[in-house]
Amino acid sequence: MFTRQATKVLRSLRKDNSCVRVQKRNHPITLSLRNSSTKVVIIGGGAMGASAAYWLTQKSGNCNVTVIEKDPTYANCSTSRSVGGIRQQFSIPENIQMSLFGAKFIKNLKNQFGPEADISYAPNGYLILASPQGAQQLAQNFKLQQELGSTNTLMTKDQLREKLKWLNVDDIELGCMGCEKEGWFDPWGLLTLFKSAAVSKGAQFVQGEVKNFIFSNDKNLKSVKVHLPNQDKKVFEFDTCVLAAGAESGAIARMAGIGTGQGDLSVALPVEPRKRYVYRFDSQGKNVPPVNSPLMIDYTGVYFRKDGPVFIGGRSPDSHEEPPADNLEVDFSYFDNTVWPLLAARIPAFESVKVQSAWGGFYEYNTFDANGIIGPHSTFKNLFFATGFSGHGIQQSPAVGLAIAELILDGKFKTIDLKRMGFDRLIKQQPLYEIGIY
Ligand SMILES: Cc1cc2nc3c(=O)[nH]c(=O)nc-3n(C[C@H](O)[C@H](O)[C@H](O)COP(=O)(O)OP(=O)(O)OC[C@H]3O[C@@H](n4cnc5c(N)ncnc54)[C@H](O)[C@@H]3O)c2cc1C
CATH class of the missing domain: 3.30.9.10 (D-Amino Acid Oxidase, subunit A, domain 2)
Known part of the structure; x- marks a missing residue:
C-alpha cells in the first residue's frame, strides 16, 4: 500500500531536510546515489517541473538540476490558471493514490516548507x-x-x-x-514553494525557450538548444531530460522526432x-x-x-x-x-x-486517454515525461515530481507504482481511461 510508504517519505523529509531517505524492507536505497552526480534538465518550470526539481534536490544532494522555463511570470501556464481542486473521486487506483499523496503532502506542508508555508487549503x-x-x-x-x-x-x-x-x-x-482530504488550494502558492525549496537546494531556474534537441553520435538525446531572452543561444547538456512543458509538451516531443520517425518514433506524444x-x-x-x-x-x-x-x-x-x-x-x-x-x-x-x-x-x-504520461520514452531512455494530466494535474504534482525523482535516482517507482501510466501504453495502444475527468 502506498500510504505507508508515502508516510515514510514525508516523515523522513521532516527529520532530515537535506535528503529524503526512503527505505523499504529488503530494498534499502544506498547512499551512493548522493555521490554520483547526475545532470538533469527539466523543460518547463510549472507545477510538474518545479515539483520534479524539488524532489530531485531533496532526494539527492548531488543532483545537478536545471529547469528551463520560457516565462518566469507564468502568466499563461496551466498552473497559474488552475482551479486548484483536489479529490480522490477517480476511477483508477493510480489517480486515487496520487491524489491521496497530494492530500497528505498538503497536510504536512508546514513541516516540509516551514511555518510560513500556506497554500490557502x-x-x-x-x-x-x-x-x-x-x-x-x-x-x-x-x-x-x-x-x-x-x-x-x-x-x-x-x-x-x-x-x-x-x-x-x-x-x-x-x-x-x-x-x-478533498477541497482546493492555491496552485500558484504550491508552485512557488516547490520552486524556492528546489532553488535553496541548488536547482537552477533559467529563463529561456527550448527550441530543439541535439543528438549524440549514437542517436541518443544529449542536450537541448535554448534561446535566451537576450537573443543568445545556449546548449544545455544532460544525462536525463524531463519533459514537463504542460500543453506544449507534444510539440516539444516532436522536436526529438517523437511522432515523426519509424517504429516507436512513429508514435506521437499526444499532448x-x-x-x-x-x-x-x-x-x-x-x-x-x-x-x-x-x-x-x-x-x-x-x-x-x-x-x-x-x-x-x-x-x-x-x-x-x-x-x-x-x-x-x-x-x-x-x-x-x-x-x-x-x-x-x-x-x-x-x-x-x-x-x-x-x-x-x-x-x-492527452488526446489518447486523458490521463497523465509519467516515465521514460521507449526509445530515448533518458527522456522522461511528466505531462498530459488533462485537468487533474495540480493535485497530482507532488506525487508526480516524487515519482520522476525516484525513476531517475532509484531506477524505479518506489512510493506509488505508476508503471501503467508510462509511454508504453501508447506504443501498445492500450488506453488507461479515467471516468472521473471533467
Ligand atoms: C482552467 C483550469 C482548471 C484546472 N483545474 C484543476 C483542478 O481543479 N485540479 C487539478 O488537479 N488540476 C487542474 N487543472 C490542471 C492543472 O492546472 C495542470 O494539470 C497543471 O498545472 C499542469 O502543470 P504543468 O507544470 O505540467 O504545466 P504548466 O503549468 O503549463 O507549466 C509548463 C511550463 O512549461 C513552460 N514551457 C512550455 N514550452 C516551453 C519551452 N519550449 N521552453 C521552456 N519552457 C516551456 C511554460 O511556459 C509553462 O510555464 C486545471 C487547469 C486549467 C487550465
Missing part, C-alpha cells in the same frame, strides 16, 4: 452527483476509493435533499461527498492545449450555497465552488464544441448558453447569477 470536499444511469459507476468508484484510503461518503437522493437545501436533486440518484473557461459569478438569490459548500460536479459536467465571497465555475465543452486553442480569450456566450442553464437547473439560487469576470486556461490534454 480549503478542505470543503467535493460533491460528485450521479443520475440514475451513472449511479452504479459512482458507487463502484466510491468502493475503490474507500479501499485505497479515502474518506468519502455516499449519499442517497433523500440524504442530499436533507443536507443540502440549496440543491435540486429531482433527477439525481446518488452523490459522493468528499471529506477533509496538446485545450482551452477551458472559468467564470467568476455572484448570486443575490435566496438559499445560495453557504461558505463551507463543497466543489460540486454535476453529472452534466458543470461545476462550481466558492471563491472568497463569490463563486467560480464552468464546464468542459463537448468534443464538437472545442474552442480554438491559439488564444486565451473567453467566450461569455458559452456561459449564457451552456453553463448557466445547467447551473440554474441544479442550484435554483443561481437563476439570478451575475458574471463578474472570467479567465481562460489550457488543459495539457
Whole structure:
C-alpha cells in the first residue's frame, strides 16, 4: 500500500531536510546515489517541473538540476490558471493514490516548507452527483476509493435533499461527498514553494525557450538548444531530460522526432492545449450555497465552488464544441448558453447569477486517454515525461515530481507504482481511461 510508504517519505523529509531517505524492507536505497552526480534538465518550470526539481534536490544532494522555463511570470501556464481542486473521486487506483499523496503532502506542508508555508487549503470536499444511469459507476468508484484510503461518503437522493437545501436533486440518484482530504488550494502558492525549496537546494531556474534537441553520435538525446531572452543561444547538456512543458509538451516531443520517425518514433506524444473557461459569478438569490459548500460536479459536467465571497465555475465543452486553442480569450456566450442553464437547473439560487469576470486556461490534454504520461520514452531512455494530466494535474504534482525523482535516482517507482501510466501504453495502444475527468 502506498500510504505507508508515502508516510515514510514525508516523515523522513521532516527529520532530515537535506535528503529524503526512503527505505523499504529488503530494498534499502544506498547512499551512493548522493555521490554520483547526475545532470538533469527539466523543460518547463510549472507545477510538474518545479515539483520534479524539488524532489530531485531533496532526494539527492548531488543532483545537478536545471529547469528551463520560457516565462518566469507564468502568466499563461496551466498552473497559474488552475482551479486548484483536489479529490480522490477517480476511477483508477493510480489517480486515487496520487491524489491521496497530494492530500497528505498538503497536510504536512508546514513541516516540509516551514511555518510560513500556506497554500490557502480549503478542505470543503467535493460533491460528485450521479443520475440514475451513472449511479452504479459512482458507487463502484466510491468502493475503490474507500479501499485505497479515502474518506468519502455516499449519499442517497433523500440524504442530499436533507443536507443540502440549496440543491435540486429531482433527477439525481446518488452523490459522493468528499471529506477533509478533498477541497482546493492555491496552485500558484504550491508552485512557488516547490520552486524556492528546489532553488535553496541548488536547482537552477533559467529563463529561456527550448527550441530543439541535439543528438549524440549514437542517436541518443544529449542536450537541448535554448534561446535566451537576450537573443543568445545556449546548449544545455544532460544525462536525463524531463519533459514537463504542460500543453506544449507534444510539440516539444516532436522536436526529438517523437511522432515523426519509424517504429516507436512513429508514435506521437499526444499532448496538446485545450482551452477551458472559468467564470467568476455572484448570486443575490435566496438559499445560495453557504461558505463551507463543497466543489460540486454535476453529472452534466458543470461545476462550481466558492471563491472568497463569490463563486467560480464552468464546464468542459463537448468534443464538437472545442474552442480554438491559439488564444486565451473567453467566450461569455458559452456561459449564457451552456453553463448557466445547467447551473440554474441544479442550484435554483443561481437563476439570478451575475458574471463578474472570467479567465481562460489550457488543459495539457492527452488526446489518447486523458490521463497523465509519467516515465521514460521507449526509445530515448533518458527522456522522461511528466505531462498530459488533462485537468487533474495540480493535485497530482507532488506525487508526480516524487515519482520522476525516484525513476531517475532509484531506477524505479518506489512510493506509488505508476508503471501503467508510462509511454508504453501508447506504443501498445492500450488506453488507461479515467471516468472521473471533467
Ligand atoms: C482552467 C483550469 C482548471 C484546472 N483545474 C484543476 C483542478 O481543479 N485540479 C487539478 O488537479 N488540476 C487542474 N487543472 C490542471 C492543472 O492546472 C495542470 O494539470 C497543471 O498545472 C499542469 O502543470 P504543468 O507544470 O505540467 O504545466 P504548466 O503549468 O503549463 O507549466 C509548463 C511550463 O512549461 C513552460 N514551457 C512550455 N514550452 C516551453 C519551452 N519550449 N521552453 C521552456 N519552457 C516551456 C511554460 O511556459 C509553462 O510555464 C486545471 C487547469 C486549467 C487550465
